[in-house]
Amino acid sequence: MGHHTCCNKQKVKRGLWSPEEDKKLINHITTYGHGCWSSVPRLAGLERCGKSCRLRWINYLRPDLKRGSLSPQEATLIIELHSILGNRWAQIAKHLPGRTDNEVKNFWNSSIRKKFITHEVPALASLVAVQNSIPPEEATDFVSLIVNPNLIISDERDQLYLSPSPSVPQSFVHDADFKPNPSNDTVDLIHHHFPLTTMFPFFSNAASFDPSWPLPFVGDLDHHRHKKYHVPYLSNEVVQDIVGDDKLVNPTAGVNPNECDPLMATQKVPQLCDNIDPLVSRLPSCFPVSAGSSYSQNMHLATNQMEFVDTIITSMPSSSSSSSSLSALSGGQYSNI
DNA sequence: AAAGTACGCAACCGCCGCGTC
DNA sequence: AGACGCGGCGGTTGCGTACTT
Incomplete structure (x- = not known):
């Protein structure tokens, strides 16, 4: 119930991706491109929904992603952009090469929140x-x-x-x-x-x-x-x-x-x-x-x-x-x- | 050492807008 | 016109693990 339409038609796996699944997805996309995401799982031999494949690729497997913690410069930029754009994480992420909206969102919801509480109350x-x-x-x-x-x-x-x-x-x-x-x-x-x-x-x-x-x-x-x-x-x-x-x-x-x-x-x-x-x-x-x-x-x-x-x-x-x-x-x- | 707690991150959910038929 | 599929997005949650008691 409530699943995306592409997920209703076939049995789909959920939860964390295994290295084997990652390999299949990478092989498929680097060879053929993603094309229509809803057809990717079938073509790549994955028991996942297209949405899940898209998310995995965009947030984790894309070769141009940066790894590791955000730099102080990136953190400052996120804060500045958030003051202008609000919770438009995708817009914010566009200004941070190699970072995803999910990453920006997670960063804000954990790191910044702590600073907000520990600094703002005493001030x-x-x-x-x-x-x-x-x-x-x-x-x-x-x-x-x-x-x-x-x-x-x-x-x-x-x-x-x-x-x-x-x-x-x-x-x-x-x-x-x-x-x-x-x-x-x-x-x-x-x-x-x-x-x-x-x-x-x-x-x-x-x-x-x-x-x-x-x-x-x-x-x-x-x-x-x-x-x-x-x-x-x-x-x-x-x-x-x-x-x-x-x-x-x-x-x-x-x-x-x-x-x-x-x-x-x-x-x-x-x-x-x-x-x-x-x-x-x-x-x-x-x-x-x-x-x-x-x-x-x-x-x-x-x-x-x-x-x-x-x-x-x-x-x-x-x-x-x-x-x-x-x-x-x-x-x-x-x-x- | 074990149990409980806190936290970060990956993944999922539901909605929306757009294009197509 | 409206039903449908799809991509995209923000909000939310589950899990693994680090930390604390």
């Missing part, structure tokens, strides 16, 4: 700390909360775990295995310094806010294979303050450890998952939300989040618009790679 945190005269640790907590999207409601419902994410202040996370910090220091910090209607713009329109939905948090930077569910938690006081309507119900009430036992919380999570999809479609486009998780998706989300954080910073009373530009920060960061 933003120091900015927030200075502008708001708060301790660096508190600023780091705040920035980590927004920038580092480790709060997740995953759609992998077959395995259910509640787990805190180390980068997220514990007061924002309910976990069946640990006691949240009752002081809610970070909530208070953020609440004090930033109007939460700015942080979560969808709350500003209470009429369109369905309290039965969970708070929208974003993807899992540590990859889907963790299979953990990070459940956002806000106190009733904070939620009511956000929406300005005491009739509204805390959307995270069912997972609030002060309101139910861990078993109840566990049962609540699948319901939250059921509600996440419609939530996504109703949120303002400026706020990134994902019900799933993947590296590439999260790079995109993280980029949106950085823009969002920039908006927050520039809207703060003490901010200076000229010095708080995220693009300036990003430029400084990336130029060092």
